[in-house]
Amino acid sequence: MSNYKDQIVRVLEKATGIKNSEVDFASDSQFGDYSSNICLRNKDLDPQKIANEINGKDLQFSAKVVGKFINFWLKKDILINNLIQIDEGKEDYGKGDSLKGKKIMFEFAHPNTHKAFHIGHLRNITTGETLSRLHEAIGAKVIRANYQGDVGLHIAKAIYGIEIEGFEDLKDIKKRAEYLGKVYAKGATAYEEDEEAKKRVGEINLKIYDKSDSDINKIYEETRKWSLDYFDEIYKRVYTKFNRFYFESECAESGKLIALESLKNGILEKSDGAVIFKGSKYGLHDRVFISGKGVPTYEGKDLGLAKLQFSEYDPDLLVHTVGPEQTEYFKVIIKALEFILPETKGREIHIPYGWVKLKEGKMSSRTGNVILGEDILDQAKEKILESYKINSEIAEKIAVGAVKYSFLKTGLAQEIAFDLKESISLEGNSGPYLQYTVARCNSVIQKTTYKVRNPKGLRVPNLQDLPELTGKELSVLRKLSQFQEIITIAAKSYSPNILCEYLYSLASKYNTFYTKHKIIGSENESFRVLLTQGTGQVLKNGLKLLGIEAPERM
Incomplete structure (x- = not known):
């Protein structure tokens, strides 16, 4: 599949000698498909001369000058040929290979056992899954990883809450999750308000780590499984399947050993009985990796996690999809890992996402x-x-x-x-609006008497037999031609919203065309059905990259 933008950049280089000139999608289809401000940046260049030189060659596009801008228009046969590529590619249409041979691990979701899977987790898993799919679409081998907190004070608070409330041997997964939320809230409140409760939670926490109390261990293992079973139901519901689940409990001991070894060789230091990394040497803040009580902190466990991830999968890139409150934390961790595990240098990044809140009074919560x-x-x-x-x-x-x-x-x-x-809403920039547009396309195709297919594939009318295409038809055609480039841009910039904007624009253009033009029984029915089929396929493929299923009908 052609990358027209790259072709234009190469043609401009031949015409001007300037490499990597800026070429963007045109702001509106009436201005063509692409636009370059090369003459605005290089005032000695003559835009008309460059356009004339380009138009004198047998290329897939033509050039027109508007002020100091050179606009590029894909030729009609190229646009219509794109419809054939959509039909031939079907669900694979839009995929590329620019990251072929690269292995990327996306680490996302991160719910803690014994606690609620809240709206923030939902944005996290939605983001991580979409970034995974986008990178797979441009050729990368993707590993989906989920790092979950199954040890720590939050667990001890929940188990203390069980000691207060009494253990309920529930069978329903949803009721188990509700019960754990209730006992965690009880334990957390007691921890804040009662010194005796705080002391008891500390005792429980140590016993979970060293597994020294069989009664506590039994409750811990049972309720841990409850949480994981509940999370699995949510993962299925949002169409996510992980390749590897990592847990804090499996990273604690190895992380502590790595930290102690790093203390010996001077990467980490002692401070008030704790083992720390002096991030302040690098313009960052200092972090504790082993507490004064000898317990590995989150930072310490992250050493064990990194060791596991790189030894098991050796990714070219590890992407941590974690909230914005962890931004400074990850700067320190990634810097420390450069010294402690040098093989990770330049291969870990943190992609934060914004908080989610509700518009006042719009929802209730259990x-x-x-x-x-x-x-x-x-x-x-x-x-x-x-x-x-x-x-x-x-x-x-x-x-x-x-x-x-x-x-x-x-x-x-x-x-x-x-x-x-x-x-x-079925109106405006929403998921249901896009899903409805796919269903509308399906309905048109089902109603047509025109045979879209024959044994040799698509029956595309000869260009010379086509009536002059309308502005609305060309607008949809031009939008369809951008799909693969949009996927690449959205993936490499970690910006799913770019794909969303594209899909909404495509759906809007198609629905305007649908409203203004008769399709079934029109003189141009064959082409308009093909245009409808192409639109439906691209919308469906795009929604799938977002982790959204498109019903056949609505």
């Missing part, structure tokens, strides 16, 4: 101040079933798509004010 990820999905599904005459299976796909898209359409660094009503 837990008061913590909005559960499952509640978001359930309430979206409930509202969809109330609003539209569809079955539960389709409502589930729309609900998951609505919530995911509402997260992904916003830049990763931005905070989100989640609006349930807006997210499930």
